[in-house]
Amino acid sequence: MAEPKTVSIVIVDDHAMFRRGVRAELEAAGRGVIRILAEAADVDEAVAAITAHRPDVVLLDVHLPGGGGAEVMRRAATASPDTRYLALSVSDAAEDVIGTIRGGARGYVTKTITGPELVQAIDRVSDGDAVFSPRLAGFVLDAFSGSIEVAAVDEDLDRLTEREREVMRLIARGYAYKEVAKELFISIKTVETHMSSVLRKLQLSSRHELTRWASDRRLL
Numbered sequence: 001m002a003e004p005k006t007v008s009i010v011i012v013d014d015h016a017m018f019r020r021g022v023r024a025e026l027e028a029a030g031r032g033v034i035r036i037l038a039e040a041a042d043v044d045e046a047v048a049a050i051t052a053h054r055p056d057v058v059l060l061d062v063h064l065p066g067g068g069g070a071e072v073m074r075r076a077a078t079a080s081p082d083t084r085y086l087a088l089s090v091s092d093a094a095e096d097v098i099g100t101i102r103g104g105a106r107g108y109v110t111k112t113i114t115g116p117e118l119v120q121a122i123d124r125v126s127d128g129d130a131v132f133s134p135r136l137a138g139f140v141l142d143a144f145s146g147s148i149e150v151a152a153v154d155e156d157l158d159r160l161t162e163r164e165r166e167v168m169r170l171i172a173r174g175y176a177y178k179e180v181a182k183e184l185f186i187s188i189k190t191v192e193t194h195m196s197s198v199l200r201k202l203q204l205s206s207r208h209e210l211t212r213w214a215s216d217r218r219l220l
Helices: 016-029 043-053 069-076 094-103 115-126 134-145 150-157 162-172 177-184 188-202 207-216
Strands: 007-012 034-040 057-060 084-089 107-110
Touching: 007 016, 007 043, 007 115, 016 034, 016 115, 034 043, 043 057, 043 069, 057 069, 057 115, 069 084, 069 094, 084 094, 084 115, 094 107, 107 115, 107 134, 162 177, 162 188, 162 207, 177 188, 188 207
Parallel strands: 007 034, 007 057, 057 084, 084 107
Antiparallel strands: none
């Protein structure tokens, strides 16, 4: 009888508590199947870990200090060409999903995934399969079919900082300023400042227009 396949991984996320949680889930659900080689908290650490260990799969957060998940994939490509990437992110926004897949990831799942589901996703990605939740797979299909104008989305979002994107998405989803402040651990005044900047950069005049703008681009 053949020995079960073991998949080696590196966990990349800038939140230590989340990394510990993922490690615990994988150690419980993936015993004998998943082998965790290292963890990393930013782009430089991730590239160093991937270069040193050459894992089968990297669990990769989309937003990281130092350039983000796409920068990790770009910089590590030569040193570890056979490593595959599975994005594991809190974001389910179309531009994050599409941008990460364009950067080289084989799959994209959100942080609501269970331990057993994550083990299965890692295993499938290691075999070369593409893994997405149904909603996120729809974004990718829409992008390739032309239903989402990816270039236009990228151009508009490039005007915004990462924090402005976070504020924009929450406001467009109907959050009050106070709720946004609590969610992002910033002051209401800072939310107001970011919101003013977002509206100015996108040449919009109200949160109603922002919601329509974001909805048209599948960013909600």
